Structures are given as C-alpha cells and as structure tokens.
Amino acid sequence: MKRLIVVLTALIFSSGLIAQNKINETFAGTRVINNHSSEMLPKQSLEFIVAHKFGDIAGSAGGLQNFFGFDNLADVRIAFEYGIIDNLDIGLGRCKGVGARTQLLDGFAKYSILQQKDSGMPISLTFVSSVVLPYAKASTDSTSVTSYPKFLNRFMFTNQLLVTKKFGERISLQVNAGYNHRNFVDFTDKNGLFFAGAAGRFRFTKTLGILFEYNHVFGRPAAIVAQDPLSFGFEILTGGHTFALHFSNSRGLNENIFIPGTTSNWLDGQFRFGFSINRRFKL
Amino acid sequence: MLKKICQIALLLIPILALFAFNWKSNGTLSTYSNSRLFEDKLADVSVSYALDMMNEERPIHYIMNVSDDSARMGEELVKFGKLKDGSTSRISKYFVCTDCHNLQLETDDPADESPERVLEFSKKNNVPFLPASTFYGMFNKEHWYNGDYAKKYGDLVKPTRDTLFNAIQLCATQCSQGREMEDWEIRSVMHYYKSIELKVSDLKFTSREYGEFTAYMSSDNKKAVNLLKSKYNQINDAHFGTSEIPKIEGYEPIAENGEFIYKQGCLHCHAVGRNITNFDLDDTRLTHKFLLAKKNKYNSFSVSHITRYGTYAISGRKQYMPMYSFENMSDEQMLDLMFYIEKKATE
Numbered sequence: 001m002k003r004l005i006v007v008l009t010a011l012i013f014s015s016g017l018i019a020q021n022k023i024n025e026t027f028a029g030t031r032v033i034n035n036h037s038s039e040m041l042p043k044q045s046l047e048f049i050v051a052h053k054f055g056d057i058a059g060s061a062g063g064l065q066n067f068f069g070f071d072n073l074a075d076v077r078i079a080f081e082y083g084i085i086d087n088l089d090i091g092l093g094r095c096k097g098v099g100a101r102t103q104l105l106d107g108f109a110k111y112s113i114l115q116q117k118d119s120g121m122p123i124s125l126t127f128v129s130s131v132v133l134p135y136a137k138a139s140t141d142s143t144s145v146t147s148y149p150k151f152l153n154r155f156m157f158t159n160q161l162l163v164t165k166k167f168g169e170r171i172s173l174q175v176n177a178g179y180n181h182r183n184f185v186d187f188t189d190k191n192g193l194f195f196a197g198a199a200g201r202f203r204f205t206k207t208l209g210i211l212f213e214y215n216h217v218f219g220r221p222a223a224i225v226a227q228d229p230l231s232f233g234f235e236i237l238t239g240g241h242t243f244a245l246h247f248s249n250s251r252g253l254n255e256n257i258f259i260p261g262t263t264s265n266w267l268d269g270q271f272r273f274g275f276s277i278n279r280r281f282k283l
Numbered sequence: 284m285l286k287k288i289c290q291i292a293l294l295l296i297p298i299l300a301l302f303a304f305n306w307k308s309n310g311t312l313s314t315y316s317n318s319r320l321f322e323d324k325l326a327d328v329s330v331s332y333a334l335d336m337m338n339e340e341r342p343i344h345y346i347m348n349v350s351d352d353s354a355r356m357g358e359e360l361v362k363f364g365k366l367k368d369g370s371t372s373r374i375s376k377y378f379v380c381t382d383c384h385n386l387q388l389e390t391d392d393p394a395d396e397s398p399e400r401v402l403e404f405s406k407k408n409n410v411p412f413l414p415a416s417t418f419y420g421m422f423n424k425e426h427w428y429n430g431d432y433a434k435k436y437g438d439l440v441k442p443t444r445d446t447l448f449n450a451i452q453l454c455a456t457q458c459s460q461g462r463e464m465e466d467w468e469i470r471s472v473m474h475y476y477k478s479i480e481l482k483v484s485d486l487k488f489t490s491r492e493y494g495e496f497t498a499y500m501s502s503d504n505k506k507a508v509n510l511l512k513s514k515y516n517q518i519n520d521a522h523f524g525t526s527e528i529p530k531i532e533g534y535e536p537i538a539e540n541g542e543f544i545y546k547q548g549c550l551h552c553h554a555v556g557r558n559i560t561n562f563d564l565d566d567t568r569l570t571h572k573f574l575l576a577k578k579n580k581y582n583s584f585s586v587s588h589i590t591r592y593g594t595y596a597i598s599g600r601k602q603y604m605p606m607y608s609f610e611n612m613s614d615e616q617m618l619d620l621m622f623y624i625e626k627k628a629t630e
Contacts, residue, residue: 024555025563042558169569206573239562239583280561282376282602 023116026124026166027174029242029278030081030089030110032199033213033231035255037174038126038164040112041083044283049093051077051253051276058269069272074098074251079106082283087112095132098252098261100146101156103136106254116166124164128178132156132256145186153184156256160195174199176215180260188223193260207237211244215259229262242278247271325497326484330423333483333511337504342425344447346477357475360468361386361418364461371468375461377602382552382559383415383458386479392487393420393515398613402540405547412548414593414607415458416519421447422473422480424517428453431523431608447473460601486514521608526581526588528621529614536615541623544616552604560604571628578621586621 027037030047041047055072056062062069079093088111095104108130116124133155138148148154160178167173177196185191197215204210211233220226233246249271252258264270325333335341356366364379365371389401389410396416405412416424427450428440436457443450448469455464464472488496492510499507546566551557553564564570577584583594583604593606612620 022556045558169567203569205576206570239560282558 021118023118023124023166026116026164026172027201028209028235028237029244029276030091031244031276031278032174032201033211033233033244033246033276034229034248034250034253034258035176035197035199035213035215036108036110036126036128036130036160036162037199038112038124038162040086040110040126041081041089041280043083043086045083046281046283047081048279048281049077049079049081049276051075051079051274053248053251053253053274054272056264056270056272057247058271060269062269074272074274075253075257077106077253093254095252095254095257097134097136098257099263100139100144101134101136101257101261104132104134104254104257106130106132106256116164122165124162126162126164127159128162129159130157130255132254145184148184156180156182158255158259160255170203172201180217180256182256182260186224188221190219190221193220194218195259201235209235211235211246213248217260220260225263226260227262227265229258230266240280242276244276244278246274246276248274325500326482328483329477330420330481330483330486330511330515331477334508337500337508337511339504339508342447343445344422344473346422346473349478350474353471353474354478355475356468357471357473358478360464360472361475372462374455374464374468375459377461378459378559380418380454380459383413383605385410385413385417386419387417388419388485389417393481393485394487394513396516396610398609398611398616401611402543402616406540406543410547411551412544412612413551414548414605414611418476419479420481420485420515422476423515424519426518428521429518430521432521434523447476458605460603481515483511486511488514521610523606523608524591524614526585526591528578528587529617531614531618534615534618536618536622538619538623538626540616541619541621541626544612544620545623548607548612548620560602566627568628568630571624574624575628578624586624587617590617590620 025039027039029037030039030041031037031049034051053074053076055066055069055074057068061072066072073096075096075098077093077095079091081089081091083089088109091106091108091110093106095106096102097104108128110126110128112124112126114121114123114125116122134146134148135154136146139146141147142149158178158180160176162174162176164172164174175196175198177194179192179194181192182189183191195215195217197213199211199213201209201211211231213231213233214228216228217226227249229248229250231246231248231250233244236243236245249264249266250258250262251264251272252261253274264272328336331345335345359366360371360374361380361384364373364375387408387410388404390396390404392400402412404410424447426444427447428436428443432440436453439453439457443453451469451472452464455461496507496510499510549564550566552559553562555563555565557563564574574584574586578586581588583589589604590607590612594603
C-alpha cells in the first residue's frame with residue numbers, strides 16, 4: 001500500500017514537470033458497457049443516455065418463444081450526465097431495476113485524478129462514487145429485501161477506482177477495484193462487497209470498436225446464487241452520438257445492481273442483448 | 284577675387300552634393316528628412332484615417348478614434364464569446380469568433396487574398412487556415428456576405444452587404460447559431476475591428492506607386508483614393524463548390540500543403556480536446572484511414588463533401604460546420620489535403 005502511494009505521488013508530481021499532451025478518447029463514452037469508464041465530459045457538456053437490456057436470448061426463458069429476449073425487458077435506464085469542470089462529472093438517472101429492487105434513482109460523482117499523457121503520465125486514474133435509491137413502495141413482507149424498515153435502508157453505494165491506459169491508437173484497457181455497500185440485504189447476504197474488474201476496447205476503425213467488461217465480486221457468501229457480470233459489446237460513433245450494442249449476462253444497468261446482483265449464467269444461455277445511445281450536448 | 288570664389292564654389296559643389304546624397308540616404312538631411320518623415324507617418328496611419336484625410340465618404344461603421352475600453356470588450360467578445368468578468372452570457376454556446384476567423388493578416392498583400400497567397404503566407408507565419416475571413420482589415424471592407432452566401436442564408440444577407448453592423452449580427456445569430464448581440468456589444472466589436480484595421484504600411488505599394496500616392500494626396504484626392512483602394516480587398520466574396528473531388532490535369536498534389544491545411548484548418552476545430560465539434564480528429568493513421576475510406580461517400584465523413592458543403596443547422600442540432608468557399612480553399616489545395624490524408628493512411 002505504501003509503495004502504491006509513493007508511486008502515485010511520484011506520478012502526480014512528475015506529471016507537472018514535463019510538457020505533455022493529454023491522451024484522449026481512451027473510450028468513446030463515459031461508460032465502457034455498463035460500468036463507468038475514465039472518459040470525462042468536457043466542462044459544461046451534458047450527455048443524455050438511454051440504455052436498454054432485453055430478456056434472455058437462450059435458455060429456458062429465451063429462444064423463439066420470446067423472440068430471443070426481445071419480447072422481455074430486463075432493465076431500462078435514462079440518465080443525464082454533466083461535466084461541471086473538465087475533471088468532475090455528475091450524473092442522475094432512473095432505472096427500471098432488476099429483481100426485487102425496482103424503480104431506482106441513481107446518482108454519481110466522478111473525478112479524474114490523473115490523466116494519461118504522451119509522456120510523464122502513463123495512466124489515467126479516476127474515482128467514481130455512486131448511489132442508488134429505490135423509490136418503490138416498501139414491501140409488507142418483513143423478510144423481503146425491499147421491506148426497508150428505515151428510509152436509509154433503501155440506499156446502495158458503490159465507490160471504485162478506475163485505472164486506464166490507452167495503448168496506441170486502437171487498444172484501451174481499464175482495471176477497476178471498488179467497494180459496494182447495500183444498506184439492507186437478505187440475512188444470508190453481506191452488506192459490503194469488494195470487487196475488481198477489467199474492461200477494454202479495440203478499435204477496428206475510427207468509428208467502430210469492440211468492448212468487453214468483467215467484474216468479480218470477492219467474499220460473497222456461499223448461500224448466495226450469483227454470477228460475475230461479463231459483457232461484450234460493439235460500439236459505433238457517428239459524431240455526436242455513440243451507440244453501443246452489447247451482450248451480457250447481467251440484467252441490471254447500474255453498477256449498484258449488476259455488480260452484486262447478477263445471477264444469470266452465460267453457460268445456461270442467460271445472456272441478453274442490450275444497447276445504449278449516448279448523445280452529447282453543449283450547454 | 285570673384286573668380287577665386289567661383290572656382291572654390293565649383294570645387295565644393297560636387298563635394299557638397301556627395302555629402303547631401305549620403306545624408307539623404309540615411310534620412311538625416313533636414314528637407315528630405317522631413318519629406319521622409321511625412322511618408323513614414325503616412326505608412327503608420329490606418330487606411331480609414333488616410334481615406335478620411337482624402338475626404339473620402341465615411342462608411343456607416345466609421346469610428347474616428349478607438350476607445351480602449353470598448354476595444355478591450357470587443358476583443359473579449361471575439362475571443363471568448365462573452366466578457367471575462369462574467370457580466371454577459373456567451374453569444375454562442377457552440378463557437379467563438381476565433382474558431383473560424385483569424386485576427387492577424389493572412390496575406391502579405393491585402394489586395395490578393397487568394398487561397399494560394401493565404402496558404403503561402405500562413406505557412407510562413409504559422410497562421411491558422413480557416414474558412415472565414417480574417418478580422419484584420421475587416422473594418423476596411425465595404426461589402427460582406429456577397430456571392431453565394433445568398434444561397435445559404437437567403438434574404439438575410441441583403442442588409443449585411445453594405446453594413447458591417449448587420450454582418451456581425453448575422454454571423455452571431457446564423458453562423459455561430461448564437462443569440463442576438465446587443466448594440467453595445469457590436470459597437471465594442473467595431474472598436475476592436477478598428478484597432479486591427481489595415482495600416483497603410485500593410486499595403487503592398489511599389490516605390491513608384493507610393494510616390495504617386497503621396498503626390499496624389501496633395502493634388503488629386505480621387506486618384507489617391509482609387510490607388511489606395513486598389514491595394515486591398517474591399518469585398519468578402521464567396522463561391523461555393525460541390526462535393527466532387529476536383530480533377531486538375533497535370534497537377535501534382537503537395538503533401539506539405541495538405542499537412543498544413545489538415546493541421547491548421549481541420550484540426551483547428553476538430554482536434555481532440557478542443558471541444559468545438561462532436562467529431563474529433565487527430566493525425567493518427569486510424570483517423571486518416573477512416574477519412575480515406577470515406578472519401579468517395581456523399582456524406583459528412585467525406586473530406587471533399589464536408590469541406591465544400593459544410594453542414595446545415597438542423598432541428599435539434601443547431602451547431603454546424605461552415606464550408607470552405609473557393610475564396611478560402613482552392614481545388615488544388617483540396618487535392619493537397621486529400622493527398623496528405625491518403626499518404627498518412629497508407630504509410
């Protein structure tokens with residue numbers, strides 16, 4: 001840990017000594033697929049995001065009877081993100097939610113601590129803190145995770161650090177590590193979970209690329225049936241719009257949901273198609 | 284005695300003449316020096332002042348003296364789109380004037396603003412190669428939004444063609460898709476324009492023409508005015524092209540020119556991090572390969588298409604790209620640009 005602090009401090013101070021150019025466009029948007037990327041919005045820019053996930057493509061709930069998931073809706077999220085300054089973004093969104101936790105309001109703040117440069121700073125380092133508030137009426141079943149005896153029981157938090165590096169023109173990789181806390185969980189579950197993950201992008205052309213994203217949750221109780229979220233995507237940039245088409249075993253669209261709460265298994269055909277459309281505006 | 288005096292005088296005359304010639308050459312001889320001093324002062328004066336001296340009719344936007352405060356505010360509006368003290372809102376959330384207009388001379392001869400001359404001068408002086416006219420000397424022009432601008436803006440150009448005030452307003456509301464500027468804001472910009480108007484020394488006179496000009500000033504104002512006005516361009520003209528890739532028989536594109544146009548033209552707005560456009564470009568092979576692949580398409584990703592047509596403001600997306608008219612980029616330069624892109628994409 002001390003060594004990490006020393007390295008980070010050295011990186012921060014060394015970055016100011018040499019004239020460098022920032023490495024931009026590590027990812028096309030502020031999200032890789034579902035999770036945050038280190039990409040920041042320019043100051044006074046607003047990004048509108050619509051994201052959608054359908055039902056299982058295969059498995060018992062998929063196949064032709066549900067038109068490979070298109071007849072079902074897993075989750076939908078509408079969100080706005082805003083660049084307060086070049087290093088600080090905030091966002092507010094609304095998700096349908098997944099499983100018992102539905103009708104979710106989410107918010108986040110993202111701060112770019114370090115920015116990769118062509119010399120002197122080899123990585124970007126970003127901190128994201130997000131919160132989710134389910135506003136659905138509390139369940140009368142006191143054993144339910146949605147019974148919410150107190151208002152504060154509703155909240156879920158995720159704090160994570162994103163370390164990103166762009167290798168040349170085509171390849172970007174991101175490693176993330178963080179802590180998720182749900183204030184109210186099933187008695188067999190744990191409130192706090194550490195997780196780590198990786199994500200990447202490979203650009204075929206200036207406007208087309210493929211994406212992957214994976215997160216692993218540490219120390220999850222054995223009684224909980226859960227899977228690590230794994231997603232693959234395809235992105236299309238049109239100048240102003242970014243489209244991401246993806247396949248994922250997670251049903252949720254917010255990190256507070258899909259990191260601790262993914263239960264679908266790729267190997268059982270429980271993966272789904274999803275997409276997101278990002279549109280950026282200047283205010 | 285008289286004979287001796289005459290002999291000495293004859294001997295001294297050539298010597299005095301020699302001294303007089305030398306003194307004259309370094310400008311220290313009084314009479315000639317005065318004459319030179321007068322000419323030097325004339326070179327320093329602004330073109331509008333020189334015209335005023337010759338009793339030329341003053342344009343509507345004439346300003347006698349620059350107000351420092353107004354010019355400062357005008358400069359802030361031009362460079363930042365608002366006053367730096369935050370007392371005004373931005374004129375346009377998309378552009379500031381300097382995204383499309385330079386503030387310095389773009390040519391070594393203001394009478395010749397051809398794209399070839401501009402490129403040559405810009406390369407030498409590292410001046411951005413932009414689609415709109417420089418503000419340096421804008422104050423001295425007499426007609427704006429001429430030629431094909433009517434195709435783009437229709438009747439809106441009519442009141443701008445002889446009135447700089449209206450031209451500025453049209454640029455604010457249409458070109459930059461911003462708000463209407465207030466009168467005091469336009470006046471401030473005018474004062475800034477006045478501060479960067481053409482000087483007589485910016486104009487390219489031969490020594491003979493300059494002599495004629497100074498002589499006309501005291502003898503024939505009309506001829507002096509005509510001569511002065513022949514030394515700079517008074518009209519902002521525009522002729523629009525098509526998306527077709529030009530074909531010029533025998534022309535060998537020049538990569539160096541293309542590189543300059545790409546870096547000082549395209550990247551002036553599209554460079555990553557500039558945050559002016561929604562489509563960022565850089566000088567990487569990936570970007571050039573993309574542009575090369577799209578070169579024959581009839582859409583905004585095609586270099587010849589977007590450069591000649593620009594984009595139009597459409598509902599929900601008001602920001603658009605201005606086009607390069609033939610007055611701002613020649614067909615040869617278009618080929619230079621495309622050659623550079625192809626070279627970078629395939630190297």
